[in-house]
Amino acid sequence: MNMKLKLNGTETELKDGLTITGLLETLKIDPGRVAVEVNLKIVKKCDYGKHALTDGDAVEIVNFVGGG
Amino acid sequence: MDDKLVIKGIEFKSRLWVGTGKYKDFEETRKAIEASGADVVTVAVRRTNIFDSKSENLLDYIDPKKYKILPNTAGCYTLEEALRYARLARETGISDLIKIEVIGDEKTLFPDSCATLKATEILAKEGFIVLPYINDDPVMALRLVDAGASAVMPLAAPIGSGLGIRNPYNLKIILEQAKVPIIVDAGVGTASDVALAMELGCDAVLLNTAIAGAKDPIAMAEAMKYGVMAGRLAFRAGRIQRKLYATASSPIEGML
Numbered sequence: 001m002n003m004k005l006k007l008n009g010t011e012t013e014l015k016d017g018l019t020i021t022g023l024l025e026t027l028k029i030d031p032g033r034v035a036v037e038v039n040l041k042i043v044k045k046c047d048y049g050k051h052a053l054t055d056g057d058a059v060e061i062v063n064f065v066g067g068g
Numbered sequence: 069m070d071d072k073l074v075i076k077g078i079e080f081k082s083r084l085w086v087g088t089g090k091y092k093d094f095e096e097t098r099k100a101i102e103a104s105g106a107d108v109v110t111v112a113v114r115r116t117n118i119f120d121s122k123s124e125n126l127l128d129y130i131d132p133k134k135y136k137i138l139p140n141t142a143g144c145y146t147l148e149e150a151l152r153y154a155r156l157a158r159e160t161g162i163s164d165l166i167k168i169e170v171i172g173d174e175k176t177l178f179p180d181s182c183a184t185l186k187a188t189e190i191l192a193k194e195g196f197i198v199l200p201y202i203n204d205d206p207v208m209a210l211r212l213v214d215a216g217a218s219a220v221m222p223l224a225a226p227i228g229s230g231l232g233i234r235n236p237y238n239l240k241i242i243l244e245q246a247k248v249p250i251i252v253d254a255g256v257g258t259a260s261d262v263a264l265a266m267e268l269g270c271d272a273v274l275l276n277t278a279i280a281g282a283k284d285p286i287a288m289a290e291a292m293k294y295g296v297m298a299g300r301l302a303f304r305a306g307r308i309q310r311k312l313y314a315t316a317s318s319p320i321e322g323m324l
Contacts, residue, residue: 008115028121033112035159040152042159060115062156064099064126067112067142067225068087068254068276 003055016055019054023059034063071304073271075249076197076218078136078165081107083266084296085138085251087264094129100279101130104289108136110167110274112143113153132162138199140167147183154191166191167221167253167274168200177227178184181208185215192216201253204238209246219248224265225255228277232261236268243269249264259295260286265297267307 001016012025024031036043037060043051053059064068073080085108091097101109109130117123125127131135138156144150147170154166168187172180184200185208192198197218202208204222212220222242232255233239243250250270256262262273273296282288 002235008118010119018226023089027118029116029118033125033127033160033162034116037156042155045159045161049147060156061118062113062160064111064137064139064160064162065114066088066126067140068089068110068274 003053003057005053006054006058008060014053018053020053023053024048026063027061029061030046034061036061073249075199076196078197080136080272082293082296083272083300084262084292085110085140085272085274086279086289086292087274088126088130089276090280094124094126094301096285097126098129100285100289101135102289103286103293104279105293106135108138108272108274110138110276112140112141112158127162136165137163138167139163139240140201141187142167142169143171144169145171145180147186150187154187154196155194158196164195165197165199168198176236178223179205181205184208185211188212188217194204194291199251204235204242206238206241206245209242209250213246213248217248217273219251219271220246221251221253223254224252224261227254228281229255230257230278230281231255233264233268236264239265239268239270259291262292262295263299266296267302269303272296 002013003016005012020036039058082105084104085104085106086104088097088107141150141153144153150170168184170180170183171177179180179202185196188198188200197221199221200217200219224233241296251272251274252265252270256275256278265273279285279289
């Protein structure tokens with residue numbers, strides 16, 4: 001079964017029950033470089049492994065870019 | 069000569085702080101920052117490029133072990149947005165510093181003072197080291213210190229304008245009254261602007277466009293390094309008073 005997520009503003013289909021750790025692994029993103037928000041709530045890094053995403057979640061993954 | 073800048077127990081090696089925006093590529097960013105001698109770099113918080121795992125990351129070039137990372141809330145126009153960006157920035161685990169930048173007007177990019185004050189108060193209570201970007205407004209500077217700002221960062225001129233220090237007298241008043249480090253942020257154009265800020269007694273200067281937008285950013289970065297050093301030395305040396313009339317440098321005595 002797949003679930004639909006809004007990932008950084010884009011509708012994306014991913015495997016049901018994926019945790020944030022799983023999502024970051026799938027996307028090949030280093031968890032040490034990002035912050036993650038699910039439905040406007042920040043998820044603490046220590047919870048990435050146990051926070052399972054569900055259908056309809058809006059997920060934002062942010063990092064640092066050049067700025068002044 | 070021990071002349072270190074310390075903010076909330078954090079020691080800064082350089083009084084020149086630089087942004088990482090508007091460079092041609094990460095390699096140019098890295099080289100310019102190295103040439104500037106800065107140990108603080110500002111960064112913005114944005115969505116990760118999730119669909120291209122090979123895309124490079126700024127932090128591959130700017131090592132957070134070597135540089136202090138100062139995330140900003142650039143692009144935010146409301147208190148809520150600024151709080152959201154600040155909290156996300158801290159959650160990366162890379163830095164507790166935050167440059168509060170709540171924009172009040174699109175054309176001038178002048179800060180929204182009310183939202184900046186509120187954001188400072190809330191985030192300082194949450195344990196952030198808050199450095200707000202403000203107008204060159206002495207009263208606002210004091211309000212921000214009361215609200216928990218660890219330093220205040222008055223602009224020299226609008227962001228990216230390169231106009232230099234438009235109101236040195238307001239900066240002098242801020243320097244005299246606000247008992248926290250004062251960092252001139254935004255609007256400087258060249259090395260003499262930076263030197264002037266330091267001669268006035270400012271604790272540091274933060275700039276981005278003046279280096280990134282120069283014809284040769286790496287050479288300008290080096291010029292800025294010396295501008296800050298010269299200005300700071302001159303401030304500590306104590307300049308002569310300005311006088312309307314001349315005073316001769318050579319003695320009258322012994323003349324024929």
